[in-house]
Amino acid sequence: MTEGIDEADRPRVLQGAGPDLFSKFDALIQQREGLLATGVTDPFNLVMERVLSPTQAICNGRETILLGTYNYMGMTFDPDVVAAGKQALDDYGSGTTGSRVLNGTYAGHKAVEQALCEFYAMDHAMVFSTGYQANLGIISTIAGKGDYIVLDIDSHASIWDGCKMGDAEVVPFKHNDIEAMEKRLKRIPEGAGKLVILEGVYSMLGDIAPLKEMVAVAKANGAMVLVDEAHSMGFIGPNGRGVAEDQGCLDDVDFVIGTFSKSVGTVGGFCVSNHPKFEILRLVCRPYVFTASLPPSVVATAATSIRKLMHGSNKRAHLWENSKTLHRGLTERGFQLGTAEPQSAIIAVIMPDLERGAAMWEALLKEGLYVNLARPPATPANMTLLRCSLCAEHTSEQVETILGMFERAGTAVGII
Amino acid sequence: MDRAAVAERIGRIIEPFNKKGLAITEDTTFAGDLEWDSLTVMDFVAGIEDEFDIIISMNQQAEIETYGQLIDAVTRLQG
Numbered sequence: 001m002t003e004g005i006d007e008a009d010r011p012r013v014l015q016g017a018g019p020d021l022f023s024k025f026d027a028l029i030q031q032r033e034g035l036l037a038t039g040v041t042d043p044f045n046l047v048m049e050r051v052l053s054p055t056q057a058i059c060n061g062r063e064t065i066l067l068g069t070y071n072y073m074g075m076t077f078d079p080d081v082v083a084a085g086k087q088a089l090d091d092y093g094s095g096t097t098g099s100r101v102l103n104g105t106y107a108g109h110k111a112v113e114q115a116l117c118e119f120y121a122m123d124h125a126m127v128f129s130t131g132y133q134a135n136l137g138i139i140s141t142i143a144g145k146g147d148y149i150v151l152d153i154d155s156h157a158s159i160w161d162g163c164k165m166g167d168a169e170v171v172p173f174k175h176n177d178i179e180a181m182e183k184r185l186k187r188i189p190e191g192a193g194k195l196v197i198l199e200g201v202y203s204m205l206g207d208i209a210p211l212k213e214m215v216a217v218a219k220a221n222g223a224m225v226l227v228d229e230a231h232s233m234g235f236i237g238p239n240g241r242g243v244a245e246d247q248g249c250l251d252d253v254d255f256v257i258g259t260f261s262k263s264v265g266t267v268g269g270f271c272v273s274n275h276p277k278f279e280i281l282r283l284v285c286r287p288y289v290f291t292a293s294l295p296p297s298v299v300a301t302a303a304t305s306i307r308k309l310m311h312g313s314n315k316r317a318h319l320w321e322n323s324k325t326l327h328r329g330l331t332e333r334g335f336q337l338g339t340a341e342p343q344s345a346i347i348a349v350i351m352p353d354l355e356r357g358a359a360m361w362e363a364l365l366k367e368g369l370y371v372n373l374a375r376p377p378a379t380p381a382n383m384t385l386l387r388c389s390l391c392a393e394h395t396s397e398q399v400e401t402i403l404g405m406f407e408r409a410g411t412a413v414g415i416i
Numbered sequence: 417m418d419r420a421a422v423a424e425r426i427g428r429i430i431e432p433f434n435k436k437g438l439a440i441t442e443d444t445t446f447a448g449d450l451e452w453d454s455l456t457v458m459d460f461v462a463g464i465e466d467e468f469d470i471i472i473s474m475n476q477q478a479e480i481e482t483y484g485q486l487i488d489a490v491t492r493l494q495g
Contacts, residue, residue: 148473153458169473172458180462187471381455 035354041362043373053077054265054393059370065398065405067388068372072345073234073315074393075265075305085266088300095295100127101282104293112303116272119306120241120256124278127270127299129291131230131259132158134269137287138226138255139197140166147193150184150218152176152209154202154380156228168195175202175380178213185221194223200243201231204379204387205338206346208232212247219252226255234263234309235316235345235392260302263309268294268302315392319345322390322399329403334416338385348374349386349406356413357384363409369402422468422491429463430483442484468494 036042050058054074055066075081088108098104109127116125128134139162143149147168151159154175163170171188173180181196188194196218198209211227218225229242237245240263244250254275260268271281282288294302320342327342330349338348351357354375361373364386372387379385390399410416417425427440433456434440438449446452452460461472464486470493472480480486 148471153455163474169471169475171471171473174458174462183466184471187465187469377454382453 040358070262073263074391081301081304084304085297085301088296092296096293100293108299112299115303115306120272122272123274125272131269133287136162137285138271141285143168143195148188151197182217196223200229201344205348206344208343212249215249224254228257230259264305266301319392345390347388351384354384360413367405369405419491423487444483
């Protein structure tokens, strides 16, 4: 512990300088120090020393089951995917060193965009260097001054940052509340452009949106609709296109945002659309233009993975089984979960507070299980969550092992 | 609706949100005095929006720090 922590409202003035710009972080620094002083392992500083498979790694020298990776379809060690990446490294080198609009578009970038068009059966696909940049870029570029963005209050940080970067009026509504959304749409001044932003799966509690109703209301009120399907791609819907496909309203969605860093198993982000003028975005979208494109190996692994996901129905079925088994087992053991029924591959276990959440997280790690510890401000309603994301490569035996670990850790910490 | 009438209606809406039981004046601040978190702000703003059938966008909310500024803004937004 350090001595003499400054009070947040009385920043230390350095000799011959202004106030310390880091004073604004003092409250967080103190909360962190308080937590670590209890002797708990730092939950935000874990190192994966070796990764054995999509579901297993070595952490602190111990073999650990991974239950917090978003690696839903387990494509990270797929032999075809890995081989495609190695081949691209040999053929094209380690990186493009350039923007997509200059020297950074290789054959592989066009190939992965073509794979996305086929996966979603849409006319256009635009690949960004991360999923964060896809939301940042598309939202800030299409909704400008005088336009209105109507969005769910539980939207991901990348969506909020996209709103902040643009100049549109930002109007949030209560999570998944169709009526609240409709009221706000109807109050927007005549003639203003409207963009409704929704997510298929909300990643904190793992709940899905009533997209069919919400998209219909948005369209009836003259809005364009953007849906972030980051946590549903490859898994939800008959062809793995997401919640909008599953609910039969994908044709009415103007823009689907997605990522390569979950089911696809690498890194990158994208937007797919049927908008006839979509291609102009490549010239005007700053987070697309002013950054280097993805390395050739990454786009090669992504394209191979996306094409394999088109035929992943057996894996999808097993992932649903895993999600249902875990949800049922945790409910039976007395844990409080984010949803009454399993709605996605995310199962959120609600903790009574940050201290016991961190203690439970550490107890699970010592059992040999990794989950995500999520805490405010990333979580809704200031909740502390242990967020579990299942993988199609988790065996049924692993899920049973996981339930045993939760039972022992939960008893030891006094959660159940 | 004139400013006094707006103030009276907002006064009724804010009551259940005033958990600290402060004597609210025109200079009372939402973040500093009332210590509202973002979810409370959203619920309160939604209540005001529904009462007056207006939109107070987040961009506009950023300009509203005190209770008096809120009354001014709502009076103006109603046209």
